[in-house]
Amino acid sequence: MATEKWVFMVTAQTPTNIAVIKYWGKRDEVRILPVNDSISVTLDPDHLCTVTTVAVSPAFDRDRMWLNGKEISLSGSRYQNCLREIRSRAGDVEDKEKGVKIGKKDWDKLHLHIASHNNFPTAAGLASSAAGFACLVFSLAKLMNVDEDPSHLSAIARQGSGSACRSLFGGFVKWEMGSKDDGSDSVAVQLADEKHWDDLVIIIAVVSSQQKETSSTSGMRESVETSLLLQHRAKEVVPKRILQMEEAIKNRDFASFTQLTCTDSNQFHAVCLDTSPPIFYMNDTSHRIISLVEKWNRSEGTPQVAYTFDAGPNAVLIARNRKVAVQLLQGLLYYFPPKPDTDMKSYVVGDNS
Ligand code: 2P0
Numbered sequence: 001m002a003t004e005k006w007v008f009m010v011t012a013q014t015p016t017n018i019a020v021i022k023y024w025g026k027r028d029e030v031r032i033l034p035v036n037d038s039i040s041v042t043l044d045p046d047h048l049c050t051v052t053t054v055a056v057s058p059a060f061d062r063d064r065m066w067l068n069g070k071e072i073s074l075s076g077s078r079y080q081n082c083l084r085e086i087r088s089r090a091g092d093v094e095d096k097e098k099g100v101k102i103g104k105k106d107w108d109k110l111h112l113h114i115a116s117h118n119n120f121p122t123a124a125g126l127a128s129s130a131a132g133f134a135c136l137v138f139s140l141a142k143l144m145n146v147d148e149d150p151s152h153l154s155a156i157a158r159q160g161s162g163s164a165c166r167s168l169f170g171g172f173v174k175w176e177m178g179s180k181d182d183g184s185d186s187v188a189v190q191l192a193d194e195k196h197w198d199d200l201v202i203i204i205a206v207v208s209s210q211q212k213e214t215s216s217t218s219g220m221r222e223s224v225e226t227s228l229l230l231q232h233r234a235k236e237v238v239p240k241r242i243l244q245m246e247e248a249i250k251n252r253d254f255a256s257f258t259q260l261t262c263t264d265s266n267q268f269h270a271v272c273l274d275t276s277p278p279i280f281y282m283n284d285t286s287h288r289i290i291s292l293v294e295k296w297n298r299s300e301g302t303p304q305v306a307y308t309f310d311a312g313p314n315a316v317l318i319a320r321n322r323k324v325a326v327q328l329l330q331g332l333l334y335y336f337p338p339k340p341d342t343d344m345k346s347y348v349v350g351d352n353s
Contacts, residue, residue: 006100007057008093010143014052014135015045016120017166018202018316020261020308021245022268023175025224025234030077031183032162035224036238038175039191039245040166041318043202050131052116054139056102060111067116067132074114081159082137083112091145107144129216133160134167154188170194172249174242197252200318201325205332207285207313214279216311222275229274233267254320258303261318262293265308283313285336292335293317304328 023038043049063083065074074080090107094100102110116132137157141148150168158165158175166173169190178186214222223230241260248256272279286309297303305328306318319325 005057005059006095006098007055007059008095008100008102008143009053009055010139011051011053012135012139012142013045013049014131014138014167015043015047015049015170016131017042017163017173018308019163019166019310020257020306021238021241021264022310023162024268024271025220025230026162027177028181028183029221031186032078032158032160033183033186034162034175034177035230035234037177037242038163038166038238039242039249040163040173040175041200041202042167042170042173042194044194045170048120048131048204050116050118050135052114052132052135052139054136054143055113056110056143057113058110060113063112063114065114065116068118078133078160082133082156083140085156085159086137086140086144086146089141089144089146089148091147093143093145112140129161130163130167133157133164136160137164138168151187151189155183155186158183158186158188171196174246191246192249197249199252199321201322203317203319203325203328203332205289205315205317205336207283207289207315212281212312214281214311219272219275219279219281219311222277222279223271226276227271227274229267230271233271237267238264254306255303258297258306258318261306261308262290266290269309281311281313282309286313286315288335289315289317289332292331296331 017040019038019040021037021039023034023036025035027033027035063074065072065079074083087107090104092104093102114136116135118131134157137153137160141153146153154165154168157168162175165188166175168188171193172191173188174191175188176186178184241264244256245260247253248260269282272281290307293305293307297305304320304324308316308318310316317328319328
């Protein structure tokens with residue numbers, strides 16, 4: 001390593017993902033190991049995403065991170081676990097022009113500066129931690145020349161936030177819960193790439209951009225401790241649903257996809273209600289959106305739109321094609337006209353048509 005001052009930087013952009021079969025509940029809180037498999041769709045990288053720049057320099061005296069322009073602490077175990085795992089896999093990096101060579105062992109002595117931005121509300125149930133930790137791990141892996149495939153990187157991102165492991169791939173992604181205590185087989189795998197089903201259009205109706213009252217981490221802990229429905233869901237329901245969803249995705253079977261997606265979202269929120277004390281993530285507007293979509297799907301005779309809600313009131317609506325998406329947007333704007341400050345704004349994301 002040369003002694004003169006230099007900085008190496010990498011910038012990466014990572015989209016968030018939306019689960020169609022939900023992760024809710026951990027069997028190991030430290031390693032972040034789930035009680036069931038989950039399946040998600042990764043959004044178009046140009047829409048809801050995190051952009052992270054990581055830099056290393058001998059001029060830095062400690063690891064530091066800024067999130068949306070504000071410095072945050074890196075002392076928590078989730079950040080520490082990701083940094084440790086990445087550093088332990090770092091390779092040699094050489095820049096002949098700068099005359100700098102960083103050897104594997106040097107990474108333990110060098111410090112990092114990390115700047116991360118979300119282009120959507122943080123902690124409002126739009127999976128900001130998923131894009132955030134996936135982007136952090138991916139950009140660090142590039143900076144440090146980590147020679148691991150995305151599934152191995154996903155096991156590191158998982159230790160930052162469970163859902164983050166699924167954002168290392170595009171398209172449809174399964175997070176396999178794994179069975180090993182060390183979590184080495186709790187990884188994400190791609191089921192189908194982003195071109196496989198590119199008729200689908202995802203619309204996110206932001207019902208509220210406020211931070212949620214119950215974080216996912218504490219909410220799922222309370223559900224694991226108190227909800228009998230969660231036990232039934234994890235053991236009896238999800239394993240069958242995962243197989244059915246894989247089949248629906250493989251065959252681009254929108255009717256089955258919609259039935260499974262909506263039912264799974266509703267069961268996840270039923271688990272939240274079955275938790276003591278109960279957790280309410282959806283609000284009246286969320287319920288009205290569900291009724292609207294259900295009525296429309298029934299009136300058409302075949303499903304046109306799937307809905308799913310995460311740990312917040314915002315609706316993720318998946319239209320079977322662009323024509324349906326246009327009709328859906330018109331319906332949303334008619335029934336939920338935006339009002340200043342309190343309104344519901346609609347964003348079109350994942351328009352691949
Ligand atoms: C999911 N959610 O599968 C589910 C559905 C919210 C509802 O993954 O504690 O932020 O960091 O592992 O990943 C949100 O949970 O929780 C989540 P941690 P995470 O997308």
